[in-house]
Structures are given as structure tokens and as C-alpha cells.
Amino acid sequence: MFLSQLKLTNFRMFEDLQFDLPTGPIIILGNNGQGKTSILESIYLLAISRAFRAENEREVVNWKTIDSPNPTIVDAVVHGLEGRTRVIIGYHILKKEEVKQNFTPTTDHFSVKKEIRVGGVKRNASSLIGFVTAVLFSAQDINLVLGPPSTRRKFLDILISQSNRKYFRTLQKYQRGLKQRNSILRAIKNGTSQYGELEFWDDLLITEGLTLMFQRMEVLSRIGVDASNFLWELTNNNENLSVVYHPTIKLGDTINDTREVFRNILLQSRQRDIQVGTTQFGPHKDDFELSVNNSDMRLFSSRGQARTIALALRLAEASHISSPQSEPLILLDDILSELDKQRRQKILTTIAQYKQLIITTTNLTDFEDSFLKRSNIFGVHQGKITPYQHDVEGFH
Known part of the structure; x- marks a missing residue:
């Protein structure tokens, strides 16, 4: 291209x-x-x-x-x-x-x-x-390592969406459903809605959210290997990178295995969700860990080291998006x-x-x-x- x-x-x-x-x-x-x-x-x-x-x-x-x-x-x-x-x-x-x-x-x-x-x-x-x-390398990429989880989620969502349009549409559905559920949570707290109104949106978040999480887990496992190889080369075989997905719920072997787990978590956290007015569990709260030689780089990375890890992630992104027909x-x-x-x-x-x-x-x-x-x-x-x-x- x-x-x-x-x-x-x-x-x-x-x-x-x-x-x-x-x-x-x-x-x-x-x-x-x-x-x-x-x-x-x-x-x-x-x-x-x-x-x-x-x-x-x-x-x-x-x-x-x-x-x-x-x-x-x-x-x-x-x-x-x-x-x-x-x-x-x-x-x-x-x-x-x-x-x-x-x-x-x-x-x-x-x-x-x-x-x-x-x-x-x-x-x-x-x-x-x-x-x-397209893949954009910028000075702000240091936040992929040192920044908040939202920065890493955005990186992952853009990466997957560019190679899988269906993922992007699922993400849009989930975000719209999340907005509606949060609105109902606040309305329940104010006494203008009832608990039963959450059921439809709970079902939507479970269906679309699990699709997102399983797709993220699969893609992250692949780009983690590529990013590790790139960092190994960039650091003259000195730094071994591990990339581990941290969803907010424990995923089973399949989406069906995890559906009831997610539902139970939403039910258990419902009162807390109502109090704070937002949904506390789901892919909108996910993160992934970046460790080098068994040290969590989100906590212990120098700025120079963080820049190099970010470069490795971007190179892995480019490799993932590429295909024999297009790049x-x-x-x-x-x-x-x-x-x-x-x-x-x-x-x-x-x-x-x-x-x-x-x-x-x-x-x-x-x-x-x-x-x-x-x-x-x-x-x-x-x-x-x-x-x-x-x-x-x-x-x-």
C-alpha cells in the first residue's frame, strides 16, 4: 500500500x-x-x-x-x-x-x-x-509503557481493528452498550430507573465484551512474540520481553465457558457500580503487562528503556498488519x-x-x-x- x-x-x-x-x-x-x-x-x-x-x-x-x-x-x-x-x-x-x-x-x-x-x-x-x-511511531509512544492502561488498550484496539474490521464494529457496539448501562446505573441511583433495565445491557456487554477479550488475548499472544524478538535485536540480545494480557475477569477456554463468569461478576458488582455510576468490570478496564527480565516495565522502566520497548511494540504492530497482499x-x-x-x-x-x-x-x-x-x-x-x-x- x-x-x-x-x-x-x-x-x-x-x-x-x-x-x-x-x-x-x-x-x-x-x-x-x-x-x-x-x-x-x-x-x-x-x-x-x-x-x-x-x-x-x-x-x-x-x-x-x-x-x-x-x-x-x-x-x-x-x-x-x-x-x-x-x-x-x-x-x-x-x-x-x-x-x-x-x-x-x-x-x-x-x-x-x-x-x-x-x-x-x-x-x-x-x-x-x-x-x-498505517503504523505511527511518535515520541508519545513512551506512554505505551509508562502511561495508563487506557493508552495500551487504545494501541491494541487500533492494531486489531486495522486488520479485522469486524473487531472494530464489535468494539463500537460494546462502547454504545457500556454508555447505556452506565446511564441506567446513574438513573437507578437517582431513583428514576429500575434494576430490570440492566438485564438487556448486561447481555450485550457479555456477548460483545467476551468477543473483544478473546480476540485481544489471541492477538496479544502473537504480537508479544514479535515484540520480544524485536526488543532482543534492538538491545543486542540483552533484554527479554514478556507481554501478558490482564483482563478484568478470568477467561475460560472458550467464550461459552466464560459467559456465566462474566454475568456473575456483573451481578456481584452491581451495587458498587450503582454507587459510582460506572461499570467496573469488562474489556474497557483491561490492561497488559510488559516485563523485561521478570521486572514489570510499567513500574520499573527508565525512559530510555521504555522508548525502546515502545519501538518494539510498533514494529510488532507493523508486522501483524502486514500481509503478502498488502502492508x-x-x-x-x-x-x-x-x-x-x-x-x-x-x-x-x-x-x-x-x-x-x-x-x-x-x-x-x-x-x-x-x-x-x-x-x-x-x-x-x-x-x-x-x-x-x-x-x-x-x-x-
């Missing part, structure tokens, strides 16, 4: 960006604040249907252009299993108020409606997932400067096998000359991207 064209209209800082992408390694060079990460964000948006840096989707709108008749658009030409296909994600402003001087993209002056088109046909997010596949886009967001020379070289050697990889950086000294010679280098400056020239102002 690869992209041949990318056009951004009123996306983040870009009012009108047009980028023709070659295959092979692509290096995007630029100073901080020039939009390098926004380009990767727009590409990753095509894969997961959400902007990974935005808490609210209106944040991707270039707020300086909200009076423009042109919506915010990510427009890409994708080459994959279905041949050459145009994928468009647009954000239409639904309402806006007078913009004040202290306006920021996170205020409530407007809202947006997202529209997805694949090959000219309207699609929803669940049908887009898996059409474009993901590889996106590296300015992470090489944080690695020593040996690990940089190993990472670049490993990802060089992929058809298209896009790497952002503030300088070229992190790359070997041999890698630079076979890379296409572009400079991004003040909202424009051009083939890199050493004498261009702003790229010294």
Missing part, C-alpha cells in the same frame, strides 16, 4: 497543500512548528478515521479560514488491494459565532460534521477502518533524534522493507549517507512543501 497524492485544504496550519508522494523512504525536513506532524496526522487520519492529536475533531480546522467557503479536507490517492482509489475526509462547519481575539481551536465557537468518501461513495468510519492501514504505511514522527546511533540504524534497516515510509525530522544528521541517497527528501516551511534544497531559507 502507498499514497501517490495528498492534498490538504484548511487542515491545521495548511490552507492549501499539495504533495506528490513517491514510494520508498520519504524524509520531511523542517523546523519545529512548520507542520511536519500535521502531515503525518492527516495520513494517519485516513487509517483510523480520527486525528490522533485532537481531543475534539474541530481542532483540525484551520481556524483562520473558518469564514472560507472551502471546508477542511484531507484528499488522498491510495494504491492498495482495490487498485487506485481516492479517499476524502471532509469537515464541514455546522455553526459558528463571532470570532473573538482570544479564539482558539478548542473553544466552542463552532462544531463540525465529518464526511468520508471512498471512490466517490459515502462511507462511515467502520467501513473506512482497514481500507488504509501498512510506516510513519515516524521525529523520533530518531532520541535514539543512539546503533538503534537508529536497526530501526531504519527494519522499516526499509516497507513500500512507503514517511519520516519527519529537524535535521539530516540522524541518517546514514546510504539511507539519504535512496530517500526522497522534502522541506516543509510556512505551509509549503518542496523538494529539499540545501540553500533554501529555513532549512540550514
